[in-house]
Amino acid sequence: AQIWAELLGVERVGRHDHFFELGGHSLLAVQFLSRLSQALGVALPLAALFAKPVLADLATNIVEMLSRCGPQDLPAIVGVSRDEPLVLSFAQQRLWFLAQLDQDSTSYHVPLALRLRGVLDRRAWRRSLDRVLARHEALRSVFVAPEGKPWVEVLPPDAGLPVLEHDLRDRPDADAALLDLCREEARTPFDLARGPLIRGRLIRTSDGEHVFLLTQHHIVSDGWSLGVLVRELSQLYRAFVAGQDDPLPPLAIQYPDYAAWQRQWLSGERLQRQAQYWRNNLSGAPARLALPTDRPRPAEQSFAGANLPVVIDADLTRDLKRLSRQHGTTLFMTVLAAWAAVLLRLSGQDDIVIGVPSANRGRCELEGLIGFFVNALALRLDLSGAPSVAELLERTRRTALGAQEHQDLPFEQVVEIVQPPRHLDHTPLFQVMLAWQNNAIPSFDLPGLLVEAAGQGFDQVKFDLELNLCEHGEVIAGTLGYATALFDQATIERQRGYLLALLRAMVADAQQEVGRIELLPPDERAYLLEALNRTAVTYPEQQCIHELFEAQVR
Incomplete structure (x- = not known):
């Protein structure tokens, strides 16, 4: 109950409380199991929490496991010597290899x-940035390969985070200059062997306004890490402005310690078990999702992209939560089922593989680290046999739980095991992504400053379609990203409409066949079935064929 209260942010947890009704989701479930194994020595499978989500039932299950197996020791992540060459994590190794192909x-x-x-205290701001760099070895990591094999070297703690400063206050073309600086920053590559792989630009636009650009290479950071960075920068800046010392507790371990532990832990029987799961699960999966595109696929994948906003209103969100509770799924699983059903209707394929990012921070000692932990899971969904909504939700739940139970095997190793056909024009295993942001990036809390996002976001995508969603208060909101080499905006707007229509139909009747749900709005349906099929045309009825021929000749 104490662990639930800490994770779910509630004061009291009763024996009859339900983990998911209190606000639990898949990521919190993984964090709960990590804390449970540390507190009681019980390695509980994720499916057990979904099967027994009420506290008293789960506690009974844990007691049974303890009486049967006794407490199990979880191998600790310990510091490794910095006198020996430091290894890359599996994820870093993949990105390093890709970076060699296109530096x-x-x-x-x-x-x-x-x-x-x-009023920005520039000295306190720069001091805060330098302190975050000094605190996290991941941000000071560089990747050298003297004999073709990459190793990690760590820059000294006093290296300082490089920040370029610009003053546009007296520029008549300040807006254009700001845009140029933003583009220049976005288009400047990193040198992985020299670093640092994080840099900033502080642009003064007026006496009371700055724009700050911070760019990191993914090999040292991920989405969760941005949240850690925002929290720590806020705490450091508040302390430094007030004339106080660094308030952050020292880190027990660093990212290079995790990388060494990962290679040791993911080996032997554990590695074989995870590898066998993915081999069985993805064997014979379609190499590509055959989506209808507005243009032919280019010979090499283009990463140019754009985004459309997606908002699932409060009423529909409430109904989706009710549907999820009734069928033992999380909101993520329910939306995943709907997204798969839309892709089935677009592609005509009933065997769909969707990529899902996993935070991959199942150990609580990793939660406060900046680094590249995120992994990609290939979820293969079976939509064959005309399933009902309820049946599809059950299949999706099984698939998602199985993948999360085996999420430790890095994606690049899954690709090596499955050996899908490789092509330059699309990504292996899946080309469509659903990212559910359970761990939303917190807002900056800086004294004397109002902080808001600047710019239009990043105009790049890694996949053909990328659905990014999270809960925002009473609604579910996010974006639908798409490869502009393949799709027009109007096409993606229609696809967004199909998803919302399917979600509304799912909550209305869980027993109906998914394949029979009406996706088309009335105007699009009328256009396809009526406007395009109008054959009535006026022609001169009183003339013979040879007269029409003569008229054409003339």
Whole structure:
């Protein structure tokens, strides 16, 4: 109950409380199991929490496991010597290899653009940035390969985070100059062997306003890490402005310690078990999702992209939560089922593989680290046999739980095991992504400053379609990203409409066949079935064929 209260942010947890009704989701479930194994020595499978989501039932299950097996020791992540060469994590190794293929690529930049309104203490700001760099070895990591094999070297703690400063206050073309600086920042590649792989630009636009650009390479950071960075920068800046010392507790371990532990832990029987799961699960999966595109697929994949906003209103969100509770799924699983059903209707394929990012921070000692932990899971959904909504939800739940139970095997190793056909024009295993942001990036809390996002976001995508969603208060909101080499905006607007129509139909009747749900709005249906099929045309009825022929000749 104490672990639930801490994770779910509630004061009291009763024995009859339900984990998911209190606000639990898949990511919190993984974090709960990590804390449970540390507190009681019980390695509980994720499916057990979904099967027994009420506290008293789960506690009974845990007691049974303890009486049967006794407490199990979880191997600790310990510090490794910095006198020996430091290894890359599996994820870093993949990105390092990709970077060698295109050293000028900016596809793996992690950008942050902020508008700071108010009085900025520039000295305290720069000191806060330098302190975050000194605190996290991941941000000071560089990747050298003297004999073709990459190793990690760590820059000294006093290296300082490089920040370029610009003053546009007296420029008549300040807006254009700001846009140029933003583009220049986005298009400047990193040198993985020299670093640092994080840099900033502080642009003064007026006496009371700055724009701050922070760019990191994905090989040292991920989405969760942005949240850690925002929290720590806020705490450090508040302390430094007030004349206080660094308030952050020292880190027990660093990312290079995790990388060494990962290679040791993911080996032997554990590696074989995970590898066998993915081999069985993805064997014979379709190499590509045959989506109808507005243009032929280019010979090499283009990463140029755009985004459309997606909002699932409060009423529909409430109904989706009710549907999820009734069928033992999370909101993520329910939306995943709907997205798969839309892709079935678009492609005509009933065997669909969708990529899902996993935070991959199942150990609580990793939660406060900046680094590249995120993994990609290939979820293969079976929509054959005309399933009902309820049946599809059950299949999706089984698939998602199975993948999350085996989420430790890095994606690049899954690709090596499955050996799908490889082509330059699309990504292996899946070309469509659903990212559910359970761990939303917190807002900056800087004294004397109003902080808001600046810029239009990043105009790049890694996949053909990328659905990014999270809960925002009473609604579910996010974006639908798409490859502009393949799709027009109007096409993606229609696809967004199909998804919303399908979600509304799912909550209305869970027993209906998914394949029979009406997706088309009345105007599109009328256009396809009537406007395009109008054959009535006026022609001169009183003339013979040879007279019409003569008229054509003339």
